[in-house]
Amino acid sequence: MTDSSAPPVCLTIGSSDSGGGAGIQGDIKALASIGCFTATVVVGLTAQNTTGVLGRHPVPVDFVRAQFDAVRADLAVRAVKVGTAWSAEHIAAIADLLSGLGVPVVLDPVMVSAAGGDLAGADARAELIGSLLPLAEVITPNVAEARLITGDGTSGARTLAQRMIDLGAPAVVVTSGGEDDGDWFADGLSLVRLDRPNHRTGAEHGAGCAHSALITGLRAHGFPLPEAVRTATELASGAVRDGLTSVGRGVxxxxxxxxxxxxPRRRVPADHV
Structure with a gap:
């Protein structure tokens, strides 16, 4: 029997960001901010900070499976986020693990970091389209990622949202990163612009991860998808507005x-003066 007072459990599948701003670490913070407990399956490690991705190390697929099995054996997962998946082999394994899980899956196809790092090879595109897109409830690429996935290297967020639907995504949010085209939500029935303030604070590292994690957590709380998307967009925008501009030398x-x-400045006890 489920305890209604317990925090909903979310699972995030993705990569570690050693700088703490994005990836698994960013997801945990975003999900905690809306009252979710987060379990993790680490697919890869990055040597990363606010200036860029300096190194990458994939986790063996067998150990990805072992982490997933350990979580599923003990925790009642209510929603799943999938972030950076690294390779076609990893994507196929993740799709196999998620098949038949029966909870909302938010796919954030992280291929380019805010600091400019390329996080996925071209060989992963076909596997992502063929195996993960059909399992996801919603896909949350930024414009650069949507262009890589669709092969359309020039269109803006509005057109890319529709192209993602044409590829088989059941619903999609394409984020523009402040381009004039704005953010767009499509679900095959409607195509809606998501209005949000465009904050230029220089604190965008982890914005996409936070956005998709917040959608995941809100779905775990039972929000309908359109409401979860709108609320997550507002919260992620606020996270950029209030970004930690004193942390790091890059993004x-x-x-x-x-x-x-x-x-706050440390107060020195009087007897130590």
Whole structure:
């Protein structure tokens, strides 16, 4: 019997960001901010900070499966986010694991980081389209990722959203990163622009991860998909607005937790003066 007072459990499948701003670490923070407990399956490690991705190391597929099996054996997962999947072999394994799971799956096909790192090879595209797209409830690429997936290298978010639907995505949110075209949601029945403020704070690292994680958590809480998308868009925009511009020397991290903009000055006890 499920305890209605317990936090919903979400599973995030993706990569570690050693800088802490995006990836698995960013997902945990975003999900915690809306009252979710987060389990993880780490598919790969990155040597990464706010200036870029400096190194990559995939986790063997067998150990990806072992992590998933351990989580499923013990935790009642209510929704899943899939982030960076690294290779066609990893994508096929993840699709196999998620098949028949029966919970909302949010696919954030992370291929290009905010700091400019290329996180996926071209050989993964066909596997992602063929195996993961049909399992996902919603896909959340940015414009650059949607262009890579669709092969349309020039269109804006509105056209790319429809092209993703044509590829087989049941629903999609294409985020523009502040381009004039805006963010667009499509589900095969409607094509809707998602209005949000365009905050140029220099603190966008982890924005896409936070956005997709927030959609995942809100779906775990029972929000209908359109409402989850609108709310997550608003919350992710606020995380950029309130981004941690004092952290890092490159693209600063977003803030989903409402952290103070800087650490308070330590007070020295009187007897130490």
């Amino acid at each position: 600063h991290p977003v803030d989903t937790l409402g952290l103070p903009p800087r650490s």
